[in-house]
Amino acid sequence: MRHHEVLVIGGGNAGISLAARLLRDGLTDVAIVAPQPVHRYKPLLNYVGGGQATMADLERPMSDVVPDGCTWIRDSVVAVDPAGMTVRTRGGAELHCSTLVLCPGLVEDWDATPGLLQAYADGWAASTYVPGSTPQVWPRLTSLRGGSVLFTVPPEPASCGPTALKPLLMACDHWRRAGVLRDLDVRLLLPAATATGVPEADEVLDRAFADYGIEVLRESRMESVEWDVHAVTVESPTGRRVLEDVAFAHAVPHYRAPGWIADGGLAADPTPGLVDVDPYTLRSRHSESIWAIGDAADLATRPSGGGLRKQVDILSANLDAARKEKPLRRYDGYTVMPITVSRRRLMLDEVDREGRASPSVPFLDPFIPRRWTWFFDRYVLPQVYWRRILRGKV
Numbered sequence: 001m002r003h004h005e006v007l008v009i010g011g012g013n014a015g016i017s018l019a020a021r022l023l024r025d026g027l028t029d030v031a032i033v034a035p036q037p038v039h040r041y042k043p044l045l046n047y048v049g050g051g052q053a054t055m056a057d058l059e060r061p062m063s064d065v066v067p068d069g070c071t072w073i074r075d076s077v078v079a080v081d082p083a084g085m086t087v088r089t090r091g092g093a094e095l096h097c098s099t100l101v102l103c104p105g106l107v108e109d110w111d112a113t114p115g116l117l118q119a120y121a122d123g124w125a126a127s128t129y130v131p132g133s134t135p136q137v138w139p140r141l142t143s144l145r146g147g148s149v150l151f152t153v154p155p156e157p158a159s160c161g162p163t164a165l166k167p168l169l170m171a172c173d174h175w176r177r178a179g180v181l182r183d184l185d186v187r188l189l190l191p192a193a194t195a196t197g198v199p200e201a202d203e204v205l206d207r208a209f210a211d212y213g214i215e216v217l218r219e220s221r222m223e224s225v226e227w228d229v230h231a232v233t234v235e236s237p238t239g240r241r242v243l244e245d246v247a248f249a250h251a252v253p254h255y256r257a258p259g260w261i262a263d264g265g266l267a268a269d270p271t272p273g274l275v276d277v278d279p280y281t282l283r284s285r286h287s288e289s290i291w292a293i294g295d296a297a298d299l300a301t302r303p304s305g306g307g308l309r310k311q312v313d314i315l316s317a318n319l320d321a322a323r324k325e326k327p328l329r330r331y332d333g334y335t336v337m338p339i340t341v342s343r344r345r346l347m348l349d350e351v352d353r354e355g356r357a358s359p360s361v362p363f364l365d366p367f368i369p370r371r372w373t374w375f376f377d378r379y380v381l382p383q384v385y386w387r388r389i390l391r392g393k394v
């Protein structure tokens with residue numbers, strides 16, 4: 001059986017930046033299990049859906065991002081055995097390790113919304129969250145001249161869910177400039193009572209929704225999708241409602257963690273099956289040698305790439321501290337939900353676990369939409385991501 005000192009599951013933002021950081025810290029035997037040939041900088045997907053980027057801007061071959069000195073096992077994990085510190089892969093390999101870090105992200109829960117997968121196959125639904133469909137989003141939105149259009153924010157757990165508002169608000173700005181906004185019935189489903197749960201940010205967003213004339217259905221979820229007649233059944237505490245004649249649905253699927261996490265006894269709750277960790281130290285509550293960060297970890301805060309910058313830093317320090325039996329550092333739940341309120345203005349919405357403002361630039365109000373923050377999010381951050389974050393330098 002093959003052995004590695006540190007085995008990282010998943011080659012997304014979390015897995016790649018952590019592996020790079022550990023190698024920079026001086027570890028020599030770090031392996032990543034990751035099946036996919038392409039790495040994506042996911043925040044740009046929303047800019048593809050808003051007509052401001054292409055898929056080529058956000059995709060790189062995995063071979064370009066796996067750090068030098070890291071062993072890349074091109075396979076996917078199907079089972080984990082915490083007692084034996086082993087994982088089994090789809091290809092039939094058994095891998096043993098001293099330290100295991102789980103960062104496989106979330107998977108789409110198509111069964112949660114009957115009919116939605118067919119709606120995607122049909123092309124009537126598409127979203128920035130399903131990369132295969134993302135290039136269709138902006139052409140579909142900009143071809144609308146009237147009728148009804150639906151957007152959804154996915155319920156938790158979701159990958160930076162409130163950013164699903166980006167294509168909505170960029171499209172509204174476009175429709176207004178094109179003179180067709182008043183001919184469109186724009187509807188938004190929010191899974192909770194407010195868009196972000198952060199009062200200062202919600203105030204800004206509620207103003208934007210009112211300004212564009214968006215009908216907001218709160219505490220609402222897609223129950224099912226009748227893709228053949230272009231209808232969506234919505235459930236909310238006040239009952240069921242069928243939205244008919246929807247011309248296009250930017251309908252984001254619901255999410256859950258991969259099932260092998262709960263099957264291995266590492267989740268507190270099989271649904272949604274997130275890795276049960278101490279949200280401060282990032283260590284599993286079920287095994288001293290297992291840790292988790294990123295979208296699949298239950299960190300009691302909204303998952304985001306921005307949050308990962310801090311998680312990677314703290315986890316690399318904590319792995320070292322654990323080896324030396326020193327006190328562990330604590331993650332304050334810092335996260336970010338950057339939302340464009342128009343084509344070229346963006347609110348950063350950086351907060352800690354309690355929802356308190358936590359600006360990266362001292363004294364900057366993270367709830368004021370600005371033009372330079374849009375430019376930073378669209379053009380500067382992607383460069384920082386490829387050159388520094390994925391190389392373990394941030």
Ligand SMILES: Cc1cc2nc3c(=O)[nH]c(=O)nc-3n(C[C@H](O)[C@H](O)[C@H](O)COP(=O)(O)OP(=O)(O)OC[C@H]3O[C@@H](n4cnc5c(N)ncnc54)[C@H](O)[C@@H]3O)c2cc1C
Pocket residue numbers: 009010011012013014015033034035036041042043044045046075076077078103104105106128129159160163258293294295296303304305306307336337338
């Ligand atoms: C549309 C969209 C927009 C976003 N916008 C923003 C934003 O503006 N700002 C922000 O900060 N964050 C944003 N995010 C969130 C951010 O991209 C995620 O929080 C981040 O990518 C999570 O990284 P991760 O490595 O945990 O998960 P992922 O990026 O999902 O990576 C997980 C990897 O694990 C692999 N994997 C899965 N199962 C297995 C297995 N069984 N074995 C091995 N490997 C496996 C997957 O193939 C995948 O590559 C956005 C996300 C989306 C989807």
